[in-house]
Amino acid sequence: MNLHSFSLRRALGHLDPALMTGIFLLMGISLAVLYSGSQESIRVVLAQLLRFAIGLVVLVGVANIPPERLRAWAPFLYGLGLVLLAVTLVAGRTYLGAKRWLGVGPLSFQPSELVKLALPLMLAYYYSQAENVQSWKAALSGFALISVPFLLIAKEPDLGTAAQIGAAGIFTMWLAGVRRRWFIGLILLAVISGPILWHFLHGYQKERILTFLDPQRDPLGAGYHIIQSMIAIGSGGVFGKGWFNGTQVNLDFLPEAQTDFVFAGFAEEFGLVGVLFLMATYLLIVLRGLIIAYECRDRFGRLIAGTLSLTFFLYIFINMGMTTGILPVVGVPLPLVSYGGTAMLTFLIGLGILMSVHSHPRFHE
Amino acid sequence: MQIRRRERAFFTSRLLFIAALIGVMSLVLLARILYLQVQAHERYVLQSDRNTLAVLPLAPVRGKILDRQGRVLADNRLEYVLTLTPDSVADIGETIAALRTVLPISDEDYRAFLRNRRGTHAYQAVVLRRNLNATELARFALVKGSFPGVQIETHWQRVYPYGPSFAHVVGYVGRPDSRDLEQDPTLARSGLDQVGKSGLEAQYEDLLRGVSGVQEVEVNARGQSVGSFEERPARAGTDLHTTLDLDLQTAAAAAMAGHSGAVVAVDPRNGAVLAAYSAPSYDPNDFVKGLDGAQWQSLRDDPLHPLNNRFAAGNYPPGSTIKPFVALVALRDGAIQPEETLAGGGYFQIPGTQHRYYDWRPGGHGRQDLRAAIRDSNDVFFYQLALRLGPTRLAQGLEDLGFGNSTAIDLPGEARGLVPSPAWMRTRRGQSHWHTGQTVMMGIGQGYLLATPLQLVRATAAIAADGQLPDLHLRADRPIRTRTVEASPRHMQLVEEAMRAVVQHGTAHILASDPHDIAGKTGTAQVRRAERDAVGRVRKGSDSRHLRDHALFIAYAPASHPQIAVAVIVEHGGHGGSAAAPVAQAVIDRYLDRDSTAQP
Numbered sequence: 001m002n003l004h005s006f007s008l009r010r011a012l013g014h015l016d017p018a019l020m021t022g023i024f025l026l027m028g029i030s031l032a033v034l035y036s037g038s039q040e041s042i043r044v045v046l047a048q049l050l051r052f053a054i055g056l057v058v059l060v061g062v063a064n065i066p067p068e069r070l071r072a073w074a075p076f077l078y079g080l081g082l083v084l085l086a087v088t089l090v091a092g093r094t095y096l097g098a099k100r101w102l103g104v105g106p107l108s109f110q111p112s113e114l115v116k117l118a119l120p121l122m123l124a125y126y127y128s129q130a131e132n133v134q135s136w137k138a139a140l141s142g143f144a145l146i147s148v149p150f151l152l153i154a155k156e157p158d159l160g161t162a163a164q165i166g167a168a169g170i171f172t173m174w175l176a177g178v179r180r181r182w183f184i185g186l187i188l189l190a191v192i193s194g195p196i197l198w199h200f201l202h203g204y205q206k207e208r209i210l211t212f213l214d215p216q217r218d219p220l221g222a223g224y225h226i227i228q229s230m231i232a233i234g235s236g237g238v239f240g241k242g243w244f245n246g247t248q249v250n251l252d253f254l255p256e257a258q259t260d261f262v263f264a265g266f267a268e269e270f271g272l273v274g275v276l277f278l279m280a281t282y283l284l285i286v287l288r289g290l291i292i293a294y295e296c297r298d299r300f301g302r303l304i305a306g307t308l309s310l311t312f313f314l315y316i317f318i319n320m321g322m323t324t325g326i327l328p329v330v331g332v333p334l335p336l337v338s339y340g341g342t343a344m345l346t347f348l349i350g351l352g353i354l355m356s357v358h359s360h361p362r363f364h365e
Numbered sequence: 366m367q368i369r370r371r372e373r374a375f376f377t378s379r380l381l382f383i384a385a386l387i388g389v390m391s392l393v394l395l396a397r398i399l400y401l402q403v404q405a406h407e408r409y410v411l412q413s414d415r416n417t418l419a420v421l422p423l424a425p426v427r428g429k430i431l432d433r434q435g436r437v438l439a440d441n442r443l444e445y446v447l448t449l450t451p452d453s454v455a456d457i458g459e460t461i462a463a464l465r466t467v468l469p470i471s472d473e474d475y476r477a478f479l480r481n482r483r484g485t486h487a488y489q490a491v492v493l494r495r496n497l498n499a500t501e502l503a504r505f506a507l508v509k510g511s512f513p514g515v516q517i518e519t520h521w522q523r524v525y526p527y528g529p530s531f532a533h534v535v536g537y538v539g540r541p542d543s544r545d546l547e548q549d550p551t552l553a554r555s556g557l558d559q560v561g562k563s564g565l566e567a568q569y570e571d572l573l574r575g576v577s578g579v580q581e582v583e584v585n586a587r588g589q590s591v592g593s594f595e596e597r598p599a600r601a602g603t604d605l606h607t608t609l610d611l612d613l614q615t616a617a618a619a620a621m622a623g624h625s626g627a628v629v630a631v632d633p634r635n636g637a638v639l640a641a642y643s644a645p646s647y648d649p650n651d652f653v654k655g656l657d658g659a660q661w662q663s664l665r666d667d668p669l670h671p672l673n674n675r676f677a678a679g680n681y682p683p684g685s686t687i688k689p690f691v692a693l694v695a696l697r698d699g700a701i702q703p704e705e706t707l708a709g710g711g712y713f714q715i716p717g718t719q720h721r722y723y724d725w726r727p728g729g730h731g732r733q734d735l736r737a738a739i740r741d742s743n744d745v746f747f748y749q750l751a752l753r754l755g756p757t758r759l760a761q762g763l764e765d766l767g768f769g770n771s772t773a774i775d776l777p778g779e780a781r782g783l784v785p786s787p788a789w790m791r792t793r794r795g796q797s798h799w800h801t802g803q804t805v806m807m808g809i810g811q812g813y814l815l816a817t818p819l820q821l822v823r824a825t826a827a828i829a830a831d832g833q834l835p836d837l838h839l840r841a842d843r844p845i846r847t848r849t850v851e852a853s854p855r856h857m858q859l860v861e862e863a864m865r866a867v868v869q870h871g872t873a874h875i876l877a878s879d880p881h882d883i884a885g886k887t888g889t890a891q892v893r894r895a896e897r898d899a900v901g902r903v904r905k906g907s908d909s910r911h912l913r914d915h916a917l918f919i920a921y922a923p924a925s926h927p928q929i930a931v932a933v934i935v936e937h938g939g940h941g942g943s944a945a946a947p948v949a950q951a952v953i954d955r956y957l958d959r960d961s962t963a964q965p
Contacts, residue, residue: 171383174379174382174383175379175380175383177372177375177376177379230401231409231412232413233401233402234401234402234405234406234408234409234412235406235409235410235412235413236402237402237406237410238402238403247413267398267401267402271402272398272402272403275398275402279394279395283387283391286387287384290380290383290384290387293380294377294380299372306380306383310383310387313387313390317390317391317394320394320398321394321397324394324398324401326393326394326397
């Protein structure tokens with residue numbers, strides 16, 4: 001692609017109208033909630049807006065990369081991800097007892113964010129060229145590709161992210177057609193080993209699970225987040241308390257009201273009506289992603305499209321699940337709504353890949 | 366191509382499974398959100414409101430207690446206290462340890478802090494040290510910045526300027542305890558840290574307390590107030606104007622120095638209590654500050670029981686002070702004629718029995734009429750008089766004079782004394798037999814008969830006021846209520862003259878030189894037989910002081926137009942004339958001398 005042949009119109013032509021509608025709606029919601037939750041701070045809104053702008057530019061760029069090139073990069077991205085994870089374990093920045101960040105000068109970044117995309121790409125790459133996906137070799141190779149980054153991230157320790165990455169890998173294997181018995185075996189293994197693994201968990205990890213099971217056991221400590229979050233959501237009711245009127249958020253009862261718990265603040269101010277609108281917007285994106293996967297004629301394309309759509313939904317489910325108290329608290333942002341840059345960029349790149357899969361004719365019938 | 370199509374169909378089926386999974390998970394989320402926002406909505410609204418709205422009480426200023434001239438007997442003083450807000454302090458133990466390097470904080474202060482902390486919200490300030498002086502304030506001001514969550518606040522503290530002089534009558538305030546909170550649950554949210562515990566402070570708690578105000582503030586998660594919604598200011602308590610006289614009370618306390626017992630003075634014309642003192646006393650200010658364990662123990666274990674209110678709750682055998690009243694009852698009932706004389710030897714025997722009831726004077730007083738019998742406190746005369754009346758009529762007559770009954774005084778914990786009768790014997794003691802000897806002993810104020818100093822002074826006031834038995838009161842604007850005692854003026858006059866004779870040349874002749882024309886009656890109550898103290902507790906040991914008789918004296922003056930009636934008891938004081946009469950005289954002189962100089 002040389003400068004002369006570059007045309008903005010052609011570049012934007014790779015964008016998917018349905019996905020873009022969903023993205024813009026979520027960005028609008030995000031800005032509205034952050035404006036209210038930050039005591040009407042223009043600074044916070046502008047910072048988020050800047051991130052959205054950067055993210056959208058990256059998204060347009062990614063949507064213009066042909067899927068075959070992504071496929072070709074997959075092993076290198078995966079390898080880079082593993083190296084960075086290893087470096088993090090050795091030389092990473094320790095924050096709150098966990099080495100998750102890799103610092104370069106003033107910048108810091110979580111290699112696990114890269115792996116969130118690199119692993120599905122790698123698996124999609126592997127299964128797109130595998131001769132017989134039904135073989136035990138194909139299955140074991142998949143598990144091996146998953147377990148290396150899984151263990152490296154779990155060692156940080158960041159069990160939540162490790163589990164999410166593992167789940168994304170499993171989704172790819174499922175869509176690739178690995179035999180069902182492997183998945184059944186995996187579920188059985190998880191059920192059996194659960195009590196044994198319990199003893200290997202760190203104290204705070206056990207605490208999180210116990211708190212999830214009974215938030216009232218420490219209402220001012222570990223259970224505080226969950227209780228305050230449920231109060232925020234529940235007190236919103238059907239129509240919500242109204243924009244700027246959320247007391248849980250504005251009076252700081254709800255911790256992390258702009259990041260991981262942004263859903264609670266949204267539900268408090270906009271009520272069930274707002275929540276239904278938000279969920280509909282998310283489902284629009286997820287279903288559009290599944291349709292892209294369905295329509296795609298290429299193995300790699302549909303595997304990556306299906307995995308990214310399902311992973312996107314998984315994040316939504318985990319975030320809403322933990323803020324409503326049906327899942328333990330793990331640090332998962334609400335896609336495209338939570339304040340913050342790194343995770344948002346990952347989501348937008350993922351959506352860019354979806355658009356790329358859909359908009360490149362050779363991959364589309 | 367075939368393979369590709371099969372492969373695609375297989376992929377589609379797996380994709381459909383994923384879509385179904387997404388559908389199910391979405392429904393789970395939706396169900397959960399519906400539960401929170403619809404089903405449990407109201408509960409969460411309540412919790413949300415409770416989070417953000419703090420109702421902070423504003424404590425009212427307590428009403429003062431004033432004497433009859435408006436002199437302050439119970440006042441309020443602004444006090445500086447150090448408070449700690451648990452929510453704003455990272456480590457309470459460390460903070461207190463650091464504070465101790467700046468200010469003295471005793472273990473007792475710390476225990477009080479822990480006690481007070483119970484039942485308060487973490488965002489509410491709790492008192493850590495009271496009564497900071499200027500030096501301490503200055504020292505804390507220097508380091509204030511390094512103690513977030515620790516603050517200086519001002520409180521109103523009750524002060525009793527005359528300390529022990531008014532302890533039993535004015536009473537004291539203290540920290541509300543569980544019983545106070547049970548009686549008045551609103552107390553917990555009133556912001557008050559002192560309520561009336563005894564005396565007038567307890568009696569007029571509702572009047573004195575005032576009404577707490579509230580300040581509704583919106584607080585954030587750290588308990589910091591971010592806005593005030595509504596404020597209703599506290600309404601100060603009402604001042605209590607009493608009938609007490611500071612000078613008289615002080616005189617009574619001075620006259621009782623070194624004694625245990627009680628002094629009560631009333632205005633016989635209306636029942637207004639001028640002075641009411643119980644000895645030994647204690648300093649009510651100690652109770653306001655909060656007694657420490659040792660102080661409390663020494664007060665409680667003091668053999669003289671300074672906490673007992675002897676003038677209101679002390680049941681004493683009235684001894685010979687009962688004689689004027691027995692005389693009045695006997696005259697009214699025709700048991701004796703005014704000029705009738707009775708024989709009097711050294712002792713009396715109930716006809717047909719052997720037991721001898723001795724006179725206090727060996728050999729007796731000889732044949733005397735009623736007037737002389739009162740003057741000389743002729744026991745043998747009154748043995749006979751009681752027997753003539755019989756126990757039921759005698760009891761009825763004494764009850765008419767207020768014995769065995771409340772004096773209606775506006776104080777908590779008044780005792781009722783005891784007027785025994787055959788009916789009482791049956792119902793209360795379950796004994797059908799009434800010994801005639803008990804009637805005889807009642808004639809000289811012994812036996813089961815018990816009276817409080819308040820009852821004695823009230824009955825004395827009835828004689829002074831020619832048969833008007835007043836309800837006693839301490840609050841100045843209380844309506845005056847009197848009851849007319851059924852007695853002819855002639856009989857009344859006889860008793861009055863006899864009581865004057867007691868002072869002029871009878872058992873209280875040591876007051877004969879007093880310029881104020883005092884009428885009175887001495888009494889000496891045996892305690893040896895009963896071996897019980899003022900509140901009926903059996904005494905242990907046989908300290909000779911404890912075996913001495915109680916000295917009593919009732920009086921009023923000036924006899925021609927009475928302005929004051931007094932009852933005095935000096936426990937184990939010996940003879941009423943020598944031990945109790947001078948106390949009464951001091952009070953009467955103080956009152957009437959002041960009156961004469963004030964109104965020349």
